[in-house]
Amino acid sequence: MDARLRRVNKEISDCKNDKTSNITIDLIGDSPFHLKGSFPGPSGTPYEGGHFEVDIAIPESYPFQPVKMKFITKVYHPNVSSASGAICLDILKDAWSPVLTLKSTLISLQSLLCSPEPNDPQDAEVAKHYTTSKKSFEDTARYWTQVYAGAGKGKGSAAGGAVGATEAPKNEVAIAGLEEVHVGKFEKLGFERGKVIDVLRRLNYRGSNVTNIHDDRIVQELLK
Amino acid sequence: MNRPPTSGPPPEAPRLKSTGLPNDEPQAQLPSQNHPGVSGPPTDFMGGHPILPEDMDIRDLPSNQLYEMNQNLMAESVSTRPLIDQLTPMEVLRAEYENGSRTFVSQIDYLMNKGYRHIWRARGDGDCFYRSLAYAFVLNMLDAPQAEREIVVATALSQLQSCKPMLSQAGFEPIAYDMFYEAFEAVIQSVVSATEEYGLLTSDSLLRIFQDANNSNEIVAFLRLLTSAQIRLNPDEYAAFIIDMEPTQFCNNHVEPLGKEADHIQVSALADAMQIRVQIAYLDGHKANEVDFIDVGNKNSKEPLLLLYRPGHYDILSRKVM
Numbered sequence: 001m002d003a004r005l006r007r008v009n010k011e012i013s014d015c016k017n018d019k020t021s022n023i024t025i026d027l028i029g030d031s032p033f034h035l036k037g038s039f040p041g042p043s044g045t046p047y048e049g050g051h052f053e054v055d056i057a058i059p060e061s062y063p064f065q066p067v068k069m070k071f072i073t074k075v076y077h078p079n080v081s082s083a084s085g086a087i088c089l090d091i092l093k094d095a096w097s098p099v100l101t102l103k104s105t106l107i108s109l110q111s112l113l114c115s116p117e118p119n120d121p122q123d124a125e126v127a128k129h130y131t132t133s134k135k136s137f138e139d140t141a142r143y144w145t146q147v148y149a150g151a152g153k154g155k156g157s158a159a160g161g162a163v164g165a166t167e168a169p170k171n172e173v174a175i176a177g178l179e180e181v182h183v184g185k186f187e188k189l190g191f192e193r194g195k196v197i198d199v200l201r202r203l204n205y206r207g208s209n210v211t212n213i214h215d216d217r218i219v220q221e222l223l224k
Numbered sequence: 225m226n227r228p229p230t231s232g233p234p235p236e237a238p239r240l241k242s243t244g245l246p247n248d249e250p251q252a253q254l255p256s257q258n259h260p261g262v263s264g265p266p267t268d269f270m271g272g273h274p275i276l277p278e279d280m281d282i283r284d285l286p287s288n289q290l291y292e293m294n295q296n297l298m299a300e301s302v303s304t305r306p307l308i309d310q311l312t313p314m315e316v317l318r319a320e321y322e323n324g325s326r327t328f329v330s331q332i333d334y335l336m337n338k339g340y341r342h343i344w345r346a347r348g349d350g351d352c353f354y355r356s357l358a359y360a361f362v363l364n365m366l367d368a369p370q371a372e373r374e375i376v377v378a379t380a381l382s383q384l385q386s387c388k389p390m391l392s393q394a395g396f397e398p399i400a401y402d403m404f405y406e407a408f409e410a411v412i413q414s415v416v417s418a419t420e421e422y423g424l425l426t427s428d429s430l431l432r433i434f435q436d437a438n439n440s441n442e443i444v445a446f447l448r449l450l451t452s453a454q455i456r457l458n459p460d461e462y463a464a465f466i467i468d469m470e471p472t473q474f475c476n477n478h479v480e481p482l483g484k485e486a487d488h489i490q491v492s493a494l495a496d497a498m499q500i501r502v503q504i505a506y507l508d509g510h511k512a513n514e515v516d517f518i519d520v521g522n523k524n525s526k527e528p529l530l531l532l533y534r535p536g537h538y539d540i541l542s543r544k545v546m
Contacts (some may be wrong), residue, residue, distance in 0.1 A: 003438055007403060014399050063400070064441045064482055090477075097480030098445040099400045099452075 495521025
């Protein structure tokens, strides 16, 4: 049997037998090289209570080449793309080594949620939010965890990360990490709500930054 | 192993440097400013691939085409050179330096006069030290006289076995290293007894095993883990040689990942872990007409593994023949 298949099979069964780590690895279809990993959000973080799913693709030359991972569950975090789920983590790139396993890599993702690295961002907008106002960032991350990762819904429904996505209505202002009073102010000027949210998010209209950005600048952007 | 996320060092520059490209002007031999004692451009170290057929003049080509052609040729030469190439006469290496560094040529002549007539070249992929060492390790057993071979192999296997607990002590998961260990063990075993996978090892089949990416990388990965374990378990011995980082981080970033070159610290850590003696010929352009042999590891071992070092690269040096 080829070495890659042997190793992956071992890793999957090893993970199944390990009841302490709370990490799961499942097949998505028939291929043992396309998997779905999941783990609970770390406690004491805005991700607590959430259930996070990760798409795992095992490359041809695994374990000599890094495994490809991206979040399936939407995550608000400086090192995760809020749009695509792409992850910025050194071990998924040049610091990969064959001693790492699917399980240990998922544990590293879990600990990435504990300790964001805003200086090496995957999502620049989220990173700006984080550095401008950590509290506001955490509120948003917590809201995303509720909406997308099923936090606060009890254990039963937390199983599917995508469940939240189909449930309506979501608060678009909170998703964007903004405040209703700010959005409302520009909406009253006659601008469309969605556009206001988009502009304020891009300009990082949060925390102390609010005083730095003049209304004229925002109107200018809104008129574009 | 739960590794805290770090931003990590910036990716290393590609190994092939543009300094090896021919210049637009017909000024092929640049004097070296930055490498005292080295009179050729730095890529001489990795060089040796003909850039054009002999009947063609480089100067006839437009520079953009030249550049592209070189990039392609160099990329090709790195990926097409076998992981370990067949036994190559030293004259081939010498020829590559004849238009470049006189010092290197004089050093190669020195080696040839001393009876070192051949090398096995390793691909310059960052794993060349580990791959060369593993190859030399097995080769040494294969070269042992028939009568001694059994004992040499048994000694190597028991030495390897005694290294194994280091890996779990260093915090590695058996699931991640068992396969690598078994791969290396099987090759060594096949020196004296035919195994299902390799039969009875010959110098030809040894070369084939090391040219197979999967087999070869399993062994490289094993030696990297052993090196890392040695440093992790004896941090005080090595910390002084590691600049700007903790030994653990050094292992994470510079020892365990494939493709990361080995410095002296990795070389001595691995020799210590395996209790072997490694003798490295320094073909480094620092001395004309002479080559230093550096002894690393267990000085009591009588048959050292022979490697040839050129700045940034390791190959395997064949035994002396007079």
